[in-house]
Each structure stands twice: as structure tokens, then as C-alpha cells.
Amino acid sequence: MTNPTAAILIIGNEILSGRTQDVNVNFLAKRLAVRGIQLQEVRVIPDVPHRIISAVNELRASYDELFTTGGIGPTHDDITSECVAAAFGVPWEPHAETFTMMEKAMAPGAFNAARQRMATMPRGAVPIPNSISMAPGFSIANVHVMAGVPRIMQSMYEALEPSLPKGTPIAMRAVHGMGIMEGAIAAGLSAIQDKYPPVDLGSYPFRREAAGGVAIVAKGTDPALLEKAIAEATQLIASHGIDPIQGEPV
Amino acid sequence: MTNPTAAILIIGNEILSGRTQDVNVNFLAKRLAVRGIQLQEVRVIPDVPHRIISAVNELRASYDELFTTGGIGPTHDDITSECVAAAFGVPWEPHAETFTMMEKAMAPGAFNAARQRMATMPRGAVPIPNSISMAPGFSIANVHVMAGVPRIMQSMYEALEPSLPKGTPIAMRAVHGMGIMEGAIAAGLSAIQDKYPPVDLGSYPFRREAAGGVAIVAKGTDPALLEKAIAEATQLIASHGIDPIQGEPV
Numbered sequence: 226m227t228n229p230t231a232a233i234l235i236i237g238n239e240i241l242s243g244r245t246q247d248v249n250v251n252f253l254a255k256r257l258a259v260r261g262i263q264l265q266e267v268r269v270i271p272d273v274p275h276r277i278i279s280a281v282n283e284l285r286a287s288y289d290e291l292f293t294t295g296g297i298g299p300t301h302d303d304i305t306s307e308c309v310a311a312a313f314g315v316p317w318e319p320h321a322e323t324f325t326m327m328e329k330a331m332a333p334g335a336f337n338a339a340r341q342r343m344a345t346m347p348r349g350a351v352p353i354p355n356s357i358s359m360a361p362g363f364s365i366a367n368v369h370v371m372a373g374v375p376r377i378m379q380s381m382y383e384a385l386e387p388s389l390p391k392g393t394p395i396a397m398r399a400v401h402g403m404g405i406m407e408g409a410i411a412a413g414l415s416a417i418q419d420k421y422p423p424v425d426l427g428s429y430p431f432r433r434e435a436a437g438g439v440a441i442v443a444k445g446t447d448p449a450l451l452e453k454a455i456a457e458a459t460q461l462i463a464s465h466g467i468d469p470i471q472g473e474p475v
Numbered sequence: 476m477t478n479p480t481a482a483i484l485i486i487g488n489e490i491l492s493g494r495t496q497d498v499n500v501n502f503l504a505k506r507l508a509v510r511g512i513q514l515q516e517v518r519v520i521p522d523v524p525h526r527i528i529s530a531v532n533e534l535r536a537s538y539d540e541l542f543t544t545g546g547i548g549p550t551h552d553d554i555t556s557e558c559v560a561a562a563f564g565v566p567w568e569p570h571a572e573t574f575t576m577m578e579k580a581m582a583p584g585a586f587n588a589a590r591q592r593m594a595t596m597p598r599g600a601v602p603i604p605n606s607i608s609m610a611p612g613f614s615i616a617n618v619h620v621m622a623g624v625p626r627i628m629q630s631m632y633e634a635l636e637p638s639l640p641k642g643t644p645i646a647m648r649a650v651h652g653m654g655i656m657e658g659a660i661a662a663g664l665s666a667i668q669d670k671y672p673p674v675d676l677g678s679y680p681f682r683r684e685a686a687g688g689v690a691i692v693a694k695g696t697d698p699a700l701l702e703k704a705i706a707e708a709t710q711l712i713a714s715h716g717i718d719p720i721q722g723e724p725v
Contacts, residue, residue, distance in 0.1 A: 235517075238675060238677055238694070239677060239679060239692070240500070240501075240504070240517070241504055241514045241515065241516075241517070242504060242508060242514075242645070242647065242694055243501050243502075243503075243504030243505035243506075243507075243508060243514075244647065244679075244692060245501075245679070246498070246501045247497070247500070247501075248496070250490070250497070250519070251490075251493050251496045251497075252493075253493075254490070254491055254492060254493030255493035256493075257493075258492060258493055264491045264492075264493075265491065265520075265521060266491075266518065266519065266520055267485075267490070267491070267517075267518065267519035268516065268517065268518050268519075269500070269516065269517035269518075270515075270516055271515060272677075298657050298678070298680070299657050299658040299661045300657050300660075300661045300664055300665070300678040301661065301664060301665035301668050301676075301678075302668075302676070302677050302678060303678075335658075335659075337658065337661075337662070338662065339657075339658050339661030339662055339665075340658040340661075343658075374680055376682075395492070397492065397494065407548050407549050407550050407589075408549040408585075408587065408589050408590040408593075409585075410550075411549045411550045411551065411587075411589030411590075412587070412588065412589055414550055414551060415550070415551035415589075418551050418552075425488060426551075426552070427488055427489060427522075427552050428548070428550040428551075428552060428553075429489060429494075429495070430548070430624055432626075442489070442494060444488070444492055
């Protein structure tokens with residue numbers, strides 16, 4: 226796999242407290258797969274400076290791209306931006322163009338100290354605009370700092386995507402066997418995995434309203450190999466007297 | 476904060492590929508808060524042995540408790556159990572009681588090599604039963620290895636919970652201001668946070684069908700302090716001509 230690699234760093238007490246169900250990982254995971262970027266790690270950490278600084282430095286060194294979400298608003302708990310500056314060892318300073326843009330757009334006096342923080346970035350950062358709020362995210366080197374609010378994050382990702390590296394899209398194929406047990410097909414699946422090493426073959430029990438079964442999922446950058454692996458998994462399911470269901474079951 | 480600390484390690488290609496939306500973190504986060512265990516980190520990593528081994532060793536050394544989810548089924552991609560044994564440097568061997576229990580419960584011949592893997596654990600592991608499937612999770616020292624399928628994981632957590640350490644429950648109080656902007660109240664909020672250092676005061680923009688606003692959330696182990704901080708946040712919102720909404724808005 227020569228695709229670029231990536232990690233996501235979620236900075237958010239609200240995820241760790243259980244107050245908020247994260248949905249940003251799932252959005253980014255799907256989009257990165259289409260872009261051919263291999264998501265290899267996700268971390269969720271609290272709004273604590275030394276935790277943010279060390280995680281940013283560890284992850285930006287380990288992966289080609291690092292995406293952060295959360296902590297870039299105007300309130301006291303929004304400390305991602307200055308922590309990224311500290312991680313890079315560069316000054317955290319007003320971004321002239323963003324500062325002017327935000328100041329002009331607001332009523333006199335409304336661009337207060339708290340809002341000015343949203344126009345303050347690590348030196349060298351490139352803003353990531355979004356269509357929902359005035360305040361941008363930013364990229365610095367391979368670190369992409371985005372909002373935690375899902376629709377703002379998604380808008381920032383749309384703006385950012387064209388500047389990201391591209392790999393071979395990571396495709397997925399699935400076949401399902403209703404009523405089958407993983408333990409019954411495990412040996413057969415393992416043999417298929419051994420036959421197609423570049424395919425990442427996974428097995429996932431699932432449940433629907435009435436019944437459950439196993440989903441066999443093949444993932445990789447060579448669609449022809451995925452088809453072959455799934456064809457064999459389909460035969461494996463059929464050999465147990467079960468009608469295989471291609472794609473996603475209802 | 477003298478509460479016990481915890482991390483969650485999610486072992487799951489299906490989360491990193493975007494195929495599956497994780498819901499285990501949110502369940503565990505809420506339950507751990509009630510138990511008074513401070514969730515301080517979550518990681519999601521792929522089904523790769525050296526990644527699992529190093530993450531288990533790093534996280535079990537850094538936190539009082541480590542909960543893993545995923546990778547304990549019978550198929551080739553279920554490698555969590557042997558990796559945990561490797562992380563602890565102990566043999567991975569049949570757990571006699573579990574082995575006998577599973578063998579007896581199955582039809583002759585059905586307890587095949589794949590299923591026997593689910594009765595194989597690191598030496599010294601204590602099984603975590605569940606009410607849905609025969610195959611247990613297990614605890615070894617401060618590491619609790621659970622299924623990835625949410626309802627099985629939840630059943631395992633119910634069985635495990637009484638043996639976990641207890642801290643002072645982490646409570647939450649919230650007040651909402653519809654139509655208010657974070658930037659308008661940031662300075663006031665920061666002053667409230669400074670006044671109540673043991674309270675973890677967060678500010679979260681939100682949207683409902685018709686309108687949006689800001690949620691002010693106070694979290695901590697002293698309910699009386701939470702009430703005071705939220706009372707002040709309520710006044711802050713009201714001072715901007717907005718009717719504060721206690722608890723969760725509809």
C-alpha cells in the first residue's frame with residue numbers, strides 16, 4: 226500500500242464525557258477512502274494543552290496527513306490553535322487577511338478579543354474557509370485544523386480536499402449471509418484471505434429487524450481482486466446452504 | 476481529581492474504513508462518568524498485531540483502566556486476544572472452564588478450531604460473560620477485552636462493572652441560550668470558569684430544527700459547584716436579552 230496515510234485527532238471533552246456522539250470520524254473515513262488516503266489511527270483527547278501538543282507532534286510525525294477537529298471557537302475551552310502553534314514552535318499571531326475580513330464583516334465593536342482569537346493562527350498557516358461561519362480552520366504543513374461542529378467541519382473538508390494528496394481509491398465490496406455463524410465459515414474465509422493478500426478481508430456479525438448473519442467485507446485498491454475475493458466468499462456462504470446477499474442487506 | 480482514569484482502545488478496520496459508525500465510545504463514556512471513572516483517551520487502530528500490542532502496553536501503563544472493543548470473534552481478523560497475551564508476555568492458551576462450557580453447549584463437531592479460539596485467552600485472564608453469545612470477553616490486570624458488536628459489548632460491560640474501581644460520579648449540568656453567539660459571551664464564560672476551577676465549563680454551538688444557539692455545560696464531581704457555575708452562566712445568557720433554557724432544549 227503506497228497510498229498516503231492519515232490520522233484524525235479529536236479534541237473534545239464533550240466526546241469523552243459522552244455528551245456528544247462523534248460523527249466526524251465516519252464522515253472523514255469515507256471521504257479519505259475515496260481520495261485514496263489510508264486512515265490508520267484516530268485519537269480522542271481532552272482540551273488539555275500538553276495532551277494536544279504531544280498528540281499533534283506524535284501523529285504528524287507518524288502519518289502523512291493529520292486532521293484535527295474541535296476547539297477552534299472563541300471561548301476559553303477553544304485552545305487547539307495556540308496548541309498547534311506550540312507544537313510547531315512558531316508564534317501564534319493574527320492572520321492579517323482573516324483578521325481584516327472578520328473585522329469588516331462585523332458591526333462596530335463586535336469583533337471583540339474572543340472573536341479575534343478565531344483570526345489568530347500559527348505563523349505560516351493557510352486558512353481553510355467554510356460556507357457556514359466566517360471563522361476559518363487552517364492548514365500548517367501536514368496538519369489540518371478543522372471545526373468540531375459537523376456541518377462546519379464538512380464544509381471545511383470540502384474546501385481542503387483539492388489540496389490533499391491523492392492515492393488509489395480504497396474500494397469496498399460486501400456479501401452477506403443471513404443466519405450464518407462466523408464460526409462455521411472462519412476456516413474458509415481465512416483461506417480466501419491467504420489467497421488474496423492485498424485484499425483486506427473482514428468478517429462482521431450483524432443484526433437486522435428479523436434476523437442476523439455475517440457480513441464479509443473486502444477492502445483494497447484493486448477492484449478486480451476485491452471481486453474475486455467476494456466471489457469466493459459468496460461461494461463459501463452458498464456452500465453452507467445459505468443464499469448470499471450481494472451489497473448491503475435491507 | 477482523584478477519580479480513577481481510563482482509556483478505550485477500539486480495534487477495528489471497520490471504523491477506520493467508515494463502514495461502521497462507532498457507538499461504543501458514547502455508551503462507555505456515559506457509564507464510566509456515572510461510575511466516577513475519568514475517560515481520558517480513546518484510540519481507534521487497525522487489526523495489525525504490532526499496533527495492538529504497542530497501544531495496549533502504552534495505554535495500560537498510562538491509565539488505571541483500559542477497555543478494548545473488537546477483534547475477539549472466531550475469524551482470521553480477530554486477533555485482539557493473542558495480541559493482549561503478547562502485550563503482557565504471557566502464553567495464549569485454552570481457558571479450561573470456558574473451553575469445556577463451549578464444547579458442551581455445541582453440537583458434536585461444531586466446536587471447531589475457529590470457535591476454540593474464542594475459548595483461548597492470555598494466561599491469568601478472567602472471563603467476562605455476556606447474555607447474548609456464549610463466547611466471553613476477559614479481564615487481565617487492568618485491561619478489559621470486550622466484543623465490538625454494541626449489544627454484546629454492553630452486556631459484557633454490565634457484567635464487568637461491579638468489579639471496576641469507583642470514583643465520585645462525574646455529573647453534568649447544562650443551560651442553553653437560543654440565538655446567542657459564543658463570541659458574545661466568551662469573556663463572561665471565561666470569568667465563570669476562572670471562578671470555579673474544579674468545574675469543567677464547556678461551550679458548544681448547537682442547532683435544532685428552527686434555530687441554533689450555544690449550550691453551556693458544566694461537568695465535575697461537586698454538584699453544588701456545578702449548580703453555582705450554571706446559575707452564573709444562566710445570568711450571563713439572560714444579560715444578553717435571551718431566555719435561558721435549563722437542561723436540554725427540544
